[in-house]
Amino acid sequence: MPDFDTSVPHIARVYDYWLGGTDNFPADRAMGERTLQAYPNLAYSVRANRAFLARAVRYLAGEAGIRQFLDIGTGIPTANNTHEVAQRVAPQSRIVYVDHDPVVLAHARELLTSTPEGACAYLDGDLREPSAILAGAAETLDFGQPVAVMLIAVMHFIGDDGEASAIVQRLLGACAQGSFLTITHAAGDIDAEQMAEMVRRLNETTAEKTTLRDRAGVTRLFGGLELADPGVIRAAEWRPDTDAEAASPAALWGGVARKP
Ligand SMILES: C[S@@+](CC[C@H](N)C(=O)[O-])C[C@H]1O[C@@H](n2cnc3c(N)ncnc32)[C@H](O)[C@@H]1O
Numbered sequence: 001m002p003d004f005d006t007s008v009p010h011i012a013r014v015y016d017y018w019l020g021g022t023d024n025f026p027a028d029r030a031m032g033e034r035t036l037q038a039y040p041n042l043a044y045s046v047r048a049n050r051a052f053l054a055r056a057v058r059y060l061a062g063e064a065g066i067r068q069f070l071d072i073g074t075g076i077p078t079a080n081n082t083h084e085v086a087q088r089v090a091p092q093s094r095i096v097y098v099d100h101d102p103v104v105l106a107h108a109r110e111l112l113t114s115t116p117e118g119a120c121a122y123l124d125g126d127l128r129e130p131s132a133i134l135a136g137a138a139e140t141l142d143f144g145q146p147v148a149v150m151l152i153a154v155m156h157f158i159g160d161d162g163e164a165s166a167i168v169q170r171l172l173g174a175c176a177q178g179s180f181l182t183i184t185h186a187a188g189d190i191d192a193e194q195m196a197e198m199v200r201r202l203n204e205t206t207a208e209k210t211t212l213r214d215r216a217g218v219t220r221l222f223g224g225l226e227l228a229d230p231g232v233i234r235a236a237e238w239r240p241d242t243d244a245e246a247a248s249p250a251a252l253w254g255g256v257a258r259k260p
Helices: 011-018 026-038 042-061 082-089 102-106 130-137 161-173 192-205 215-220 243-247
Strands: 068-072 094-099 119-124 148-152 180-186 252-258
Touching: 011 026, 011 042, 011 102, 026 042, 026 192, 042 082, 042 148, 042 180, 042 252, 068 082, 068 130, 082 094, 094 130, 119 130, 130 161, 148 161, 161 180, 161 215, 215 252
Parallel strands: 068 094, 068 148, 094 119, 148 180
Antiparallel strands: 180 252
16 A cells, blocks of 8 residues: 555646546545536646647757756656657757656656666655755756756646745756746636636645636746747647647646746
């Protein structure tokens, strides 16, 4: 039996349920169903989020020439994890994953399947402690060279705007010029009523509390950085591969920006 409390839903496992995964417990599945009833398009939204992640990493490793990734709030491994997408483009890519959920830690070896030319590492760490993350990541990443900081569907667990901005600034402050920040964030101004009810249910018992932000609030997190086209946009519409991909429901704002 696991040595952690499975009676309380945790977001990593609820998200795994939404994605159709099996690394979740009855409390996570019950919450997964309650939230899907409030917002049925959630099933599309989480898939659109994963598709955004893959397109953003492909852009960063390809067009932007990035070779180092710091992926915080990694989640339970699924298809197209950051290192898989990056190393398909550039096998020498180095990736550090960070999450605070014990189930993600238990699956960490699936995130460590690096190419021989590159490197992968996993840190059991908390986004609220960016200095500790940076110290641990420095064992694998060279912060004198550009790094892509990936905050995919995780900033909405930091409710306070000031704390959220301070975390982003601490992380990007440690990164070299030419580094990138990628964010997706649950939206308060897309399908607003259903999303509000979905989050109300989620926050009743889930360990990590979710705070929705609107497009302006998410854009503020990129303060001081140069947004790549098309800016902060519904995640499904960020450089989509097909019209069908762009049309997917996705109540998340997403963007990629460069540190000048
Ligand atoms: C919704 S999932 C997103 C997973 C993945 N980034 C994706 O978008 O597919 C959020 C993840 O962030 C993690 N998380 C939440 N708060 C965190 C924190 N303060 N520090 C580290 N990880 C956190 C959760 O454990 C979970 O695995």
